[in-house]
Amino acid sequence: MGREKDAKGEGKAKHKAKKLKELSDSESAGPGGDTTKYSVKSTTSTEKTHNGKSRKKVKTPKTESLEAASSPRESVKEEPEDNDFTANKGLKRKRMKDEPMEGPSNSTATPTSKKKNKRHGQEEESDREAQKKKSKKRTEKTVKKEEGEHPVSKRTKKTKEEIAEARLVKIKKKEEEEQSRWRWWEEEKYEDGVKWKFLEHKGPFFPPEYQPLPDNVNFYYDGKKVKLSLAAEEVALFFAQMLDHEYTTKKVFRENYFKDWRKEMTHEERSLIKDLDKCDFGEIHAMHKAKVEARKNMTKEEKLVLKEANQKIVDEYGYCLLDHHKERIGNFKIEPPGLFRGRGEHPKQGMLKKRIQPEDVIINCSRESRVPVPPAGHRWKEVRHDNSVTWLASWTENIQGAIKYIMLNANSKLKVEKDWGKHFAGKLKFSGQHPKTSKTQDLKTNKPREKLEGPSCWEIGIPRGKAPNSLLQKGAPVIRKVFKNLKLFLVNKEPGDDLFDRLNTAMLNKHLSSLMPGLTAKVFRTYNASITLQQQLKELTNKSDNLAEKLLSYNRANRAVAILCNHQRAPPKTFDQSMANLQAKIDARKETLALAKTELKQAKKEAKNKGSDPKLQTLVERKKAAVKRCEEQLLKMEVQATDREENKQIALSTSKLNYLDPRISVAWCKNMEVPVDKIYNKTQRDKFAWAIDMTEEDFEF
DNA sequence: GAGCACACTTAGAACTCTGACT
């Protein structure tokens, strides 16, 4: 399996290789080469959309959002996500449900409302405070907090009731959150192309400036101490930080790094430092390691301070105002500088990913909103007001010349709404002409194009990019006609070559669209995944199963889909260890079980011999119960071991989050009386709120 | 129709947090 993973990586890498080669060929001028290509284009005027590209430009709506901008308070609704943030993560942000947004356009409120807000704020503070100290003086503080919210008495420590109480509060909170959620799916949609009518945010958050090395940490070249210039030193640190990583041993990585590093050096440095092998980053590396260690060993208080500081940043930059609703931004931080870590054998690995300045960043927001203020002494590259796109800020990265975006969180309206579409596309069930059936017809065709497209539909559902022989090794059930055609693809190909190199996605999608409008490879993949999940769930679960069994079945169904989509992962580094630990536990439990069994036998014997002594009878009962308990625990662990082993190289999360129609899972939960939070964590519940809200028990995909 | 730019979505590694166990 591990090899398969590699093969996949290689396949992908190879597939990309052409593209990459073109890139690196055209980049004789180094990383700047690519950048120029892009930056020339992007120096268009503010009024133009997308660098002069004649995109369907939608006029920014006027008055309504203007009003909203000047007094968003009235209309802003607090998203439950915020509350949840605290509820689940303890120390993270906390807001009262109806608290108006303290967003970017923090307008002045009436004295009364201000007061009210302040009160809320204080409550919030003390609440947060209470949560903060939870870890330290857990019980005491929790009681205090609960007293504030509910007239609960117990001053005494711990107690089960208290824990139950806390749980109840949590559940109640959750319910309230559900109530206050922005049910955008019940609202009217905007006309085509309009993504928002009002958008306001604080702009991206920039990583801190580089802090020079302390005087006692030195860099050595050829055994001699060399004091580097600030720029060169920063880039040296990037390398030193990665010394433990395999990357730094790779030739390409080292070469790219050294080339880019030298560009950052002063003239003297450049004439001195000519060989990476003669560079000694030892002290810098040691310093970095010590820092990491120190971070780990920080006291609770120190960690708390750090956490609070981070939270402050999130509060300030992590949210935006989108059509009167506060939405979490997915990646509000500008990517910090560092060394490029391409995947696989990337020709550009090790290159310097440059620090992004405000002058590189394009801001997108409402015309009527408060335009984010650039950091002191800087200006934005451009400010535009394009509501046909969803991004809040963008910049062009220097390695590949790709555009990077600041966008909303996956649970935001904009993201979820889009995500929604693919499931509804799948709902059409390819009426009348399922691609898999129509494919068989294509196989008989004499037209080479159709010959190509038929099998590739299969490919969407089977591990991608593999040569047929590897498919056969895997035992994939490929019908003979398909196999024959697949063999044709093999002509003049080496193992590992791209199987469908003569076919591109555009061609495939065209073919799919001819079967059903709107059908693309992605929609098909989604459909395939979802229908598999539904089938598997039907097959595997019984209503009479207990919760654990049901969940195992769910995981298995999920796993079947992940395998179908070829969602592999590297086995966790700790896998063997943790497996061994679990095995040890199982062995220990087996011993305990054996012991318990002998004890039971003994007790039974005694009870038999000494007649009907009620004491002995209860002892027998107790021993029986012990044996039963032991057996159950053992079974549970064994199931866990199987589950883990089966999951070793499978990544479930991708299919769960991206391909499976959540309504199937929600309907299954309702049907099987399994709480939704057993299968979806908070992030997932947020993203699939619409499905949780609207799916009926009898939903069929 | 190939190729490109842009705007997204997907993937999975790296990092961080939590809570069960000792």
Place this chain on the structure above:
DNA sequence: AGTCAGAGTTCTAAGTGTGCTC
């Protein structure tokens, strides 16, 4: 109270889809 595995989150590279240009 400390440890640690696993769950959850963040980060960013890579892939996909669409529309445009040549």
